[in-house]
Amino acid sequence: xxxxxxxxxxxxxxxxxxxxxxxxxxxAAEAGLSQDNGLSVSVRLGEVETLEYHCDQGLGVTVYxxxxxxxxxxxxLSLASIKETVSAACSIARFTSEDSFSGLPEQxxxxxxxxxxxxxxxxxxNADKAIALATECEDAARSFHPExxxxxxxxxxxxxxxxxxxxxxxxxxxxxxxxxxxSCSVLAQRGDSxxxxxxxSVARNALHLESAxxxxxxxxxxxxRRLEGRSLSTRQCPVLYCAETASGLLGSxxxxxxxxxLYRKSSFLLDALGTQVFPEFVRIHEQPxxxxxxxxxxxxxxxxxxxxxxxxxxGILQGYVLGTxxxxxxxxxxxxxxxxxxxxxIDPGTLxxxxxxxxxxxxxxxxxxxxxxxNMVTGDYSRGAAGFWVENGQIQYPVEEITIAGNLKDMLKNxxxxxxxxxxxxxxxxxxxxxxxxxxxxx
Amino acid sequence: MTxxxxxxxxxxxxxxxxxxxxIEKIMNCLxxxxxxxxxxxxxxxxxxxxxxEGGIIKEGSHSIEQGAGVRAVSGEKTGFAYSxxxxxxxxxxxxxNVKAIVRHGQxxxxxxxxxxxxxxxxxxxxxxxxxATLQKIDLLKTVDSETRKLDPRIEEVIVSLSGTYENILVAxxxxxxxxxxxPLVRMNVSVIVEExxxxxxxxxxxxxxxxxxxxxxxxxxxxxxxxAVRQALVNLxxxxxPAGNMTVVLGPGWxxxxxxxxxxxxLEGDFNRKGTSAFSGRVGxxxxxxLCTVVDDxxxxxxxxxxxxxxxxxxxxxxxxxxNGILKGYMQDKLNARLMxxxxxxxxxxxxxxxxxxxxxxNTYMLPGQHDPEEIIKSVKKGLYAKNFAGGQVDITSGKFVxxxxxxxxxxxxxxxxxxxxxxxxxxxxxxxxxxxMVGNDLELDSGVGTCGxxxxxxxxxxxxxxxxxDGLTVGGTSV
Numbered sequence: 066x067x068x069x070x071x072x073x074x075x076x077x078x079x080x081x082x083x084x085x086x087x088x089x090x091x092x093a094a095e096a097g098l099s100q101d102n103g104l105s106v107s108v109r110l111g112e113v114e115t116l117e118y119h120c121d122q123g124l125g126v127t128v129y130x131x132x133x134x135x136x137x138x139x140x141x142l143s144l145a146s147i148k149e150t151v152s153a154a155c156s157i158a159r160f161t162s163e164d165s166f167s168g169l170p171e172q173x174x175x176x177x178x179x180x181x182x183x184x185x186x187x188x189x190x191n192a193d194k195a196i197a198l199a200t201e202c203e204d205a206a207r208s209f210h211p212e213x214x215x216x217x218x219x220x221x222x223x224x225x226x227x228x229x230x231x232x233x234x235x236x237x238x239x240x241x242x243x244x245x246x247x248s249c250s251v252l253a254q255r256g257d258s259x260x261x262x263x264x265x266s267v268a269r270n271a272l273h274l275e276s277a278x279x280x281x282x283x284x285x286x287x288x289x290r291r292l293e294g295r296s297l298s299t300r301q302c303p304v305l306y307c308a309e310t311a312s313g314l315l316g317s318x319x320x321x322x323x324x325x326x327l328y329r330k331s332s333f334l335l336d337a338l339g340t341q342v343f344p345e346f347v348r349i350h351e352q353p354x355x356x357x358x359x360x361x362x363x364x365x366x367x368x369x370x371x372x373x374x375x376x377x378x379x380g381i382l383q384g385y386v387l388g389t390x391x392x393x394x395x396x397x398x399x400x401x402x403x404x405x406x407x408x409x410x411i412d413p414g415t416l417x418x419x420x421x422x423x424x425x426x427x428x429x430x431x432x433x434x435x436x437x438x439x440n441m442v443t444g445d446y447s448r449g450a451a452g453f454w455v456e457n458g459q460i461q462y463p464v465e466e467i468t469i470a471g472n473l474k475d476m477l478k479n480x481x482x483x484x485x486x487x488x489x490x491x492x493x494x495x496x497x498x499x500x501x502x503x504x505x506x507x508x
Numbered sequence: 509m510t511x512x513x514x515x516x517x518x519x520x521x522x523x524x525x526x527x528x529x530x531i532e533k534i535m536n537c538l539x540x541x542x543x544x545x546x547x548x549x550x551x552x553x554x555x556x557x558x559x560x561e562g563g564i565i566k567e568g569s570h571s572i573e574q575g576a577g578v579r580a581v582s583g584e585k586t587g588f589a590y591s592x593x594x595x596x597x598x599x600x601x602x603x604x605n606v607k608a609i610v611r612h613g614q615x616x617x618x619x620x621x622x623x624x625x626x627x628x629x630x631x632x633x634x635x636x637x638x639x640a641t642l643q644k645i646d647l648l649k650t651v652d653s654e655t656r657k658l659d660p661r662i663e664e665v666i667v668s669l670s671g672t673y674e675n676i677l678v679a680x681x682x683x684x685x686x687x688x689x690x691p692l693v694r695m696n697v698s699v700i701v702e703e704x705x706x707x708x709x710x711x712x713x714x715x716x717x718x719x720x721x722x723x724x725x726x727x728x729x730x731x732x733x734x735x736a737v738r739q740a741l742v743n744l745x746x747x748x749x750p751a752g753n754m755t756v757v758l759g760p761g762w763x764x765x766x767x768x769x770x771x772x773x774x775l776e777g778d779f780n781r782k783g784t785s786a787f788s789g790r791v792g793x794x795x796x797x798x799l800c801t802v803v804d805d806x807x808x809x810x811x812x813x814x815x816x817x818x819x820x821x822x823x824x825x826x827x828x829x830x831x832n833g834i835l836k837g838y839m840q841d842k843l844n845a846r847l848m849x850x851x852x853x854x855x856x857x858x859x860x861x862x863x864x865x866x867x868x869x870x871n872t873y874m875l876p877g878q879h880d881p882e883e884i885i886k887s888v889k890k891g892l893y894a895k896n897f898a899g900g901q902v903d904i905t906s907g908k909f910v911x912x913x914x915x916x917x918x919x920x921x922x923x924x925x926x927x928x929x930x931x932x933x934x935x936x937x938x939x940x941x942x943x944x945x946m947v948g949n950d951l952e953l954d955s956g957v958g959t960c961g962x963x964x965x966x967x968x969x970x971x972x973x974x975x976x977x978x979d980g981l982t983v984g985g986t987s988v
Contacts, residue, residue: 112584113585116587117587121592138572140572140574146572163564164564291906299988435901435910468982472986
């Protein structure tokens with residue numbers, strides 16, 4: 066297989082990096098290398114807008130002189146550049162401080178099994194085929210309804226790459242992976258109201274992509290339903306996060322239990338391990354070894370083995386999200402999360418989206434959030450929102466130019482129901498989430 | 509100027525042995541199809557960063573990025589390819605792929621290589637060696653220890669220092685070859701304070717197109733620490749923020765991200781050429797009260813958002829966006845300017861050689877007005893005074909924008925009374941400036957911390973404004 070040859074070649078380069086680090090006096094080292102190439106096309110108003118050929122490569126090295134550390138990276142993979150990069154990292158390590166928590170992972174935590182996670186599915190798409198697909202998608206959106214008035218276009222992206230990493234403990238591994246996507250964004254106009262929305266599909270395997278027509282239709286539908294949105298009066302009410310916005314809520318939770326925020330004591334969930342963070346019915350777990358999933362990996366960014374595990378069981382926090390350094394700072398062990406979580410999953414409930422609307426009864430359905438208004442230290446939460454006002458389980462009218470606010474600590478505890486309308490397009494897999502009560506600010 | 513060009517040639521081309529003649533070969537390959545525009549963008553960027561945390565120098569890193577991007581434009585179509593290998597065969601292949609976007613047409617030849625002259629707004633300097641490594645370490649340590657001395661409630665101090673030395677070279681199909689040397693430095697101090705179990709944070713930083721000595725001048729670095737601590741301590745006292753529509757007074761300087769989000773993005777040429785912006789087709793119309801004049805200006809000396817030339821080789825300028833409340837024009841790159849029948853305003857920017865240029869802001873700010881800032885506060889019976897912000901976002905089609913206050917106070921009976929927690933403010937871009945009823949005489953630019961994201965591309969920008977009074981903006985607090 067051509068890939069295996071290329072992986073072996075890159076492994077040799079990583080080994081050269083590690084050898085060079087040793088030669089320059091480093092007591093330990095870690096190196097990584099990546100090569101990616103891809104194609105992106107976008108079609109707007111039926112015409113090709115851009116045709117882009119991507120080709121990226123880069124290497125990074127971290128060296129340790131005892132407990133002192135230095136890092137360097139470059140896009141130039143030549144032999145001369147390898148020497149220079151290692152020497153740049155070494156010269157930095159002469160100035161950083163002794164840090165008793167720094168260093169490579171414990172040998173026994175490194176991954177030793179490397180199952181085929183089926184992450185590599187090349188797509189024989191050329192520019193012409195990609196243009197045809199994007200055109201089909203945009204056509205479906207534009208012909209969906211006469212109020213679809215303009216377009217930002219449809220795009221096809223196809224990327225494949227190889228990642229190799231190694232360290233001076235003898236770890237040296239690599240794998241190939243692909244990622245393909247199809248997306249569409251259109252505008253609708255009615256009177257003075259102009260709105261834009263989008264839909265997309267992304268997968269490791271192009272066969273798993275949603276059809277071009279379905280993506281176009283959904284983009285159009287989502288845009289149309291936003292027309293003539295209004296603000297709400299300031300009030301308190303229950304809020305239903307649709308699956309796409311719910312993943313952001315879980316993202317904030319993950320941020321709060323991540324090692325970096327915990328050891329810096331800049332988290333609203335300090336010392337929450339073993340305590341009730343969610344209601345009893347909530348289970349959140351990681352599934353790093355799912356075949357062909359977007360967040361799958363046999364090892365993390367440091368080579369530590371990933372493991373399926375529960376993060377929340379019965380609403381109680383079971384574990385943090387740690388890499389080697391933050392684990393040592395907390396007196397714990399790495400959880401295989403250097404670089405983040407892997408297919409984080411919140412167990413779905415029994416209700417579908419319509420059932421969740423009925424459960425909400427009267428309140429706000431949030432379909433879009435804007436801005437960064439989340440304070441990790443205090444959990445204070447205040448974000449711009451758009452969505453729909455719901456009465457008796459029925460969507461009444463679109464809502465915009467409002468904010469929703471609360472404190473994340475309370476919001477997580479006040480989750481009432483989780484839908485089974487799971488969004489599988491990201492590294493966080495969740496259905497819609499209903500939160501008991503939040504403050505809405507509007508006109 | 510020839511010196512500048514030679515410097516860039518040396519930094520970007522010499523390591524890979526590329527000559528001017530090779531640039532002509534690549535360009536002539538692009539021009540074998542009928543194109544409206546073609547360019548080759550060479551870039552070499554060296555950067556470093558240092559972080560002090562927990563009282564130790566914890567991290568240091570160094571990175572080198574280099575490569576070239578090749579682009580051909582015909583009508584509204586763009587073909588683009590790039591490589592991190594600045595080598596003739598690689599770039600010829602890229603050019604061959606790119607011109608496939610244009611299927612037929614006449615052949616042309618690149619003009620004779622010529623160089624233009626333009627003013628420069630920052631020094632030709634490599635910031636990385638401007639301080640010896642030990643001096644950088646000392647600077648971090650001094651800021652750390654001086655900041656920790658400021659208050660016993662300080663729990664943690666994180667100080668970071670980073671610098672970039674970038675050389676670019678842009679070849680256009682008319683034969684013009686433009687170069688720029690772009691230094692950029694940045695420093696930041698963030699602190700966490702604790703009192704009676706309550707924890708809060710504060711953060712302050714700055715920088716610009718200069719070298720590291722910028723931070724020791726006027727005790728800037730130490731002042732970042734003081735300001736971060738002041739903000740964190742204010743937040744320790746902050747109560748619930750109000751919720752609802754109210755009069756909002758924005759402080760001078762960084763709160764100018766209001767202009768960046770509410771107005772700026774909506775006035776970028778690409779959205780307006782395509783008719784997807786809430787401001788599309790509105791040149792000549794009133795979009796703000798007559799107190800408001802807003803400009804985008806890439807020519808401010810040494811500012812973080814400044815550029816001598818943009819990434820298409822066009823010299824930057826001061827572009828008037830809104831004059832006395834009337835929309836005057838948009839920010840343009842070459843492609844959108846050509847399609848709209850206007851001139852590029854020097855706003856064609858790209859994150860790197862691996863990204864396509866598009867219209868982007870440089871330094872966006874509002875000119876000062878008549879009022880004393882105290883007078884403005886005095887005029888408010890009940891409202892919010894927002895002094896610092898964390899960031900913002902806009903939907904350019906609906907015009908809805910948000911920005912998040914990180915330091916805010918209640919105004920009651922013309923007086924600033926007590927601090928309230930940070931809250932998101934939301935409004936409608938085309939409306940918000942029509943509600944500006946007072947403009948202060950205290951124009952300030954931000955300290956040099958802004959980074960703007962668009963279509964996944966990040967570029968450094970600046971903002972600024974005088975104190976502003978807005979009669980009605982929705983404040984997203986919890987106190988209903």
